[in-house]
Amino acid sequence: MAITIEIDHARTRRMAPGQGQGQAPVQAKPQQRGHARSPRQAGGPVVPQGVKGPIRRLKWLILVLTLGVYYVTPFIRWNRGPNAPDQAVLLDFAHGRLYLGPAEIWPQDLYLITAAMLLATFILVLVNALAGRLWCGFACPQTVWTDLFLLVERLVEGDRRQRLKNIGAPLTAKRAAQIATKHVLWMMIALLTGGTLIFYFTDAPELLRDLAHGEMSATALTWTLVFAGTTYGLAGFAREQVCTFMCPWPRLQGAIWDPEAFTVNYRDYRGETRMSVKKAVEARAKGEPAGDCVDCGACVAVCPIGIDIRQGPSFACINCGLCVDACDGVMAKLDRPRGLIDYESWRNIERGRAGELRVSRLVRPKTVGLALACVALAGVIAVSFVTKTTAVLSVQHDRDPMSVRLSDGSVRNAYTVKLLNKSSASQTFKLGIRGVDAALAIVGYAKADAIEVEPDGSETLRVTLTMPEPVEADVTFQAVDAAGQVVLTAQDRFVNR
Incomplete structure (x- = not known):
């Protein structure tokens, strides 16, 4: 071969x-x-010629769909109730949240993002095993925006034959007008692209109103210009150089x-x-x-x-x-x-x-194995999303000292317990233990059955366990909701040393 x-x-x-x-x-x-x-x-640069055919029509359709999704998505609303943003897709850096429709991902849920990226990698490898660099040729952002910039170039300057004639030709008034028109249109697309990307990080309608009234913050304006410049440079000038030399996927493929x-x-x-x-x-x-x-x-x-x-x-x-x-x-x-x-x-x-x-072998052990891996991983992610709780309980044992012996012979261990509320409504918990026969006390609380955690907030508690007849054993802290159901658990250890 x-x-x-x-x-x-x-x-x-x-x-x-x-x-x-x-x-x-x-x-x-x-x-x-x-x-x-x-x-x-x-x-x-490469000066490609326009072409007509079913594949080109499919590429135009994918271009319209992908650009439509990109430009429209920030303006889609999603009702999450009070005290929560209503933007369907929002990366909220200020509060450390990623909102994807009904899903709300906190920094503690980073494993879900990692799993989603791993799933995307498996899908990309599966597509490669079926049809090579199909993603690169049809849906990669570099390909989509380069196609859009090339369309503008053809509409303004003509198809390949005319553009080749223009290379090295004397600069005339008509040619200068064409160049200026092309670059103005490119800049408009680049600014629209950069501004839309900023919309994913803040409330899109509000930022759009600020932009219309000239009240856009310096930070938002700076990042808009950065993303616009990147789009303008990569899609307008780098083009095939990105796919051939800058992108690592050709070498990996x-x-x-x-x-x-x-x-x-x-x-x-x-x-x-x-x-x-x-x-x-x-x-x-x-x-x-x-x-x-x-x-x-x-x-x-x-x-x-x-x-x-x-x-x-x-x-x-x-x-x-x-x-x-x-x-x-x-x-x-x-x-x-x-x-x-x-x-x-x-x-x-x-x-x-x-x-x-000729023999078609799209279905073979490699593709079947990759497809099963994608389905299994997607199932794990789906189950993790469904079973993900809206609160988190974490426990940290004091290290110095690990235990204190009291005058009556009992032993006391101290812990830092943190309750995190990831919902948009306040939650009330009752804190309890199992696994050891010890008295639980919360510093600052007369009772352990009225711990209220604010929406999107946390409560840090100083907790002590006192055991009259001390033994070393595992201890499970549990948070019980208003209905009496154990909703959160965290395990640590009671020590006697």
């Missing part, structure tokens, strides 16, 4: 007809047609690359040898081999990364499938079957070279 993965993906390499495992790739001939050049100009995954591949056994339509007809009439690829370079021209998929698998390919649309369009015009470039597994490419039937 011969696979070429190069950092300098401006060079082109292709398989010779019938080339199989263990054979070295053959250096491609220089391109003869001007439009077959790589969309990357010398020392400049190379380590878990799966030859059975359905990634964008070129069926070289069908496309080679490349030649024009006229020459292909003549070659076939003579009984000579002629491939379906006419070397038009459409697949290269539309690539947002600037690679030639006909070289073989590349770590830089984001699996967006735009080259599939471009090639299918050319094949349709030539009345040839689609799929010369397609979502296909590398194993099937090898099977095609050997004349074997």
